[in-house]
Amino acid sequence: MPGDLDKVFFTLGGAEANENAIRIAKSMTGRQKILARYRSYHGATYATITLTGDPRRWANEPGMPGVVHVLDPYHGTQRGTDDAQTALAYLEETIMLEGPETIAAFILEPVTGTNGILIPPDGYLQGVRELCDRHGILLIADEVMSGFGRTGEWFAVNHWGVVPDIITMAKGLTSSAVPLGAVGLSPKIYRYFDEHVFYGGLTYNSHPLGLRRGARDDPRVRGGRPDRAQREDGRGDGASPPGAGRQASARSGWSATSGCSGSSSSCATARRWSRWRPSTARATR
Secondary structure (H helix, E strand, O other), X not given: OOOOOOEEEEEOOHHHHHHHHHHHHHHHHOOOEEEEEOOOOOOOOHHHHHHOOOHHHHHHOOOOOOEEEEOOOEOOOOOOEOOHHHHHHHHHHHHHHHOHXXXXXXXXXXXXOOOOOEOOOOOHHHHHHHHHHHHOOEEEEEOOXXXXXXXXXXXXXXXXXXXXXXXXXXXXXXXXXOOOEEEEEOHHHHOHHHOOOOOOOOOOOOOHHHHHHHHHOOOOOOOOHHHHHHHHOOOOOOOOOOOOOHHHHHXXXXXXXXXXXXXXXXXXXXXXXXXXXXXXXXXXX
């Protein structure tokens, strides 16, 4: 895991990982608000569908109290993408208007998945990290989709050298063969619970079948595929500076697909939402 994250709370999947991550953040900080981005998907449980910013949230509102959605750097095909400085200014304005002392955490996908494979401008994630540090807000990286080599690094945050306080993962953890998710924690988070009870848990968390599959599917056991992807992209042989070719690698190696077909209301919603997604990552039938 990135940086000093070295302890894990196992869950049944990605949604449960995200839900437990925000519960851990609230418990540690004593704050009740969570920031999330509009172009995001974090799961379909009561809490995580509220965190989700895309139209799948609409039918489940009002949802969990305390979730505040913020703008992404990307604003759709008409407006394009803000530079990091502009996007961070919008984010800080929201933080100040909500009250920094009321915000427990900011959860985001470092590379947004089902909402368009949105790669942030360079400097954005570093700026988010600085804003969170300044205001005592925990940074949660949702790497359920982007983790385990899917962007050419073990985790997408590694492209920008950013270490979150909490990281969530699933999917690639077992190649989705059996249910397993995880919440990775930094020492400042898990040491808090040496003296305080975490009132959480799941019936089947740390199930031996899931853990056995997770150990078997560890990418390091399978031959270091992210390292190979870096070499093929010209980033791992010293020929290019760190991060060169990042966007081309992520876009070519990670395609967006949709199983939507027919004329159902959910498909109509998906088609409306596609107008706000990058043209290079339109969903296909």
